[in-house]
Amino acid sequence: MSTKGFTGGAGTGKTTSLLRELDSHLAAHPLGSGQRVLGLTFMHGARHRLTERFAESSARRHCECMTLDRFAWDICRRWRTRLRAGGGLVPLDLDAPDYDATCEAAGRLLASPDVSGWVAARYPVIVLDEFQDCAPVRLALAQGLHGRVEMLVAADDFQNLNRTDESPGVAWLRELGVSEELTTNRRTADADLIGAAQALRAGMPLPIGASTSFKLIGVPSPAVAASFISQTMAPAANKDAVLLSAARPGTSPWVDKVIELVSTKQYGKQKAGPVFIKWETTADSIAETTITALGIATGDGEVGAPAILALPRGPVAAQLSRWVDHRRRVLGRTEFGATEVRAQVRRAVQHVRSFGSMPQGGRRAMTIHQAKNREFAVVIVLWPLRVRGDAVLARRLLYNAITRAKRRAIVIVEDPKKRRLDSPPFADPTGIRNPGRSATDARSRSDTPELKRRADQQSCTCRPVLPPGEVPWVS
Incomplete structure (x- = not known):
């Protein structure tokens, strides 16, 4: 198993090169039963776009995309008993997630051969896009899988908007000596x-x-x-x-x-x-707008089921409606605390970001x-x-x-x-x-x-x- 990187300016076809290399690898090494290609990005918007690109590749029926933070959370959830046994933090609170702590814990787990081996057995090929945004705590995830999976990486250090020195991810690729520099602009010929x-x-x-x-x-x-x-x-x-x-x-x-x-x-x-x-719209703005519409921006009052069901139609409102209906049928509840509803609104927005798309227009x-x-x-x-x-x-x-x-x-x-x-x-x-x-x-x-x-x-x-x-x- 090897790691291969593609670097270059915006529009030089880094993601296209990733998928071309992916198709070539899968032609020579087909996936086994139950195996999938895993796409990892740093933001949900990039994840949606990588999912769309996967739909054009030979892995379209055997792939999944998620953010690095979500991948780290899944690792911690599956191996939480080991984290507890080691006396370490088990950062699994979805209401107030500590993403850095989650990635740090997942990086420690992936240093164990059995954990990284389990990931490699399920995801023998991992595609990492926008790797220049990789902070040290997330770089440990890639380093833990290096040599265990076929890893395809794309990065452009000049597009890192968080720092002006060389990013840790790009520095790691340079030290490995596995990057191909792309120079031809494919987005525009102007x-x-x-x-x-x-x-x-x-x-x-x-x-x-x-x-x-x-x-x-x-x-x-x-x-x-x-x-x-x-x-x-x-x-x-x-x-x-x-x-x-x-x-x-x-x-x-x-x-x-x-x-x-x-x-x-x-x-x-x-x-x-x-x-x-x-x-x-952003996830935070949608959550705040929904919370304000329910009149629970502050305070610890109660919110009735009719108020939640009366929200304007949309994917977030649909998620909340299903939640209210489940609580009413299973628990007989029709009143909910403001703190509970605020947390559920944020979970609903997160679900829509992860598995759907925010409506836009104009x-x-x-x-x-x-x-x-x-x-x-x-x-x-x-x-x-x-x-x-x-x-x-x-x-x-x-x-x-x-x-x-x-x-x-x-x-x-x-x-x-x-x-x-x-x-x-x-x-x-x-x-x-x-x-x-x-x-x-x-x-x-x-x-x-x-x-x-x-x-x-x-x-x-x-x-x-x-x-x-x-x-x-x-x-």
Whole structure:
């Protein structure tokens, strides 16, 4: 059994290469009776997308996908007697899960040959996607299975949005010497989009030019930003257009105002808009909305069965309805404590995330983190005055945003003083910009020694130099 990795920039076909390697392995080593291919990711969104990709592979009828945290929980649950016998923590509380403790306990269990052997007998092939997000406590899970299963791994260290030094997972793959570097972009053939992405990876200035597929725009007010967005998203041809925000909803007044104006106003000679924009829902927001609708955001009162059954139709409401019906038939209960209901709401949301999908619709806005591992025809990035993290992390964040685009990317920057575009991540760390250089020029220079040197220095910790008294835009 061996481990093989695929590394490369966004859109270079890492997941496709994983599945091609999987098909080749299964052709030579078919699964036995009761055996399955296991896909592991770090987030539920990535898990859903990996499940969809598995449906196109030879393992489509003999596979399952889960998050690494869920896999660790399953290991701890199956071997909980051994954990208790060893005097260690048995972290199996689903109402208030301690994911790090669960993964740490599962890593200890997998160090035992009988535990890792049991996993290998059931899952002889394991596919790990987005491995750059692997923290040390989760890396132990992969290390415990190394050599026991056929492990296929995909990673891109520059897409790690949690740290700017080399991630433990990527470092482990490098030490093993088992990675194949992918360089051809398969998501888009557009030279300007590719050039902009390569400039960000290399720490070079982003182009400001006449490109139709990549635009970097500084705007003085929310109304100007809303005008650009409305005239881009209103045409039917741009139905697969999405807004990506560097700030979460409610944390940037500028982003919130831009989306409000796009959703309520018309702009331009063609009277484009209004274009209704809806933030993509998250598990936490759905849980809080449901809890608020039941009137139990705080306190320890009682909730009657009719109130729960009267929730608006949806997958979470259906889960709660089944729970109420079961309690009523089996236990004769029609009243439930607020604490119990809040916990059940969160369990229902978790179940829908794990085994179903959250309903979406219309034109969407989402954070850049939510868009990871996804692709859209047209991407519009909203970049407010303050973005979390240092200049290096900001460059990675912007890279993740524009590489979601297959056809067109527009970066709209809050720039009231008209100086933002000469600061990182748009310019290089020295603040130097060559306004005449196009994205195609950046791509054509991607094989120069200087650009390669900068691309390799992904752990650079440089920060923008600002005039005295000016508030830094990266906080």
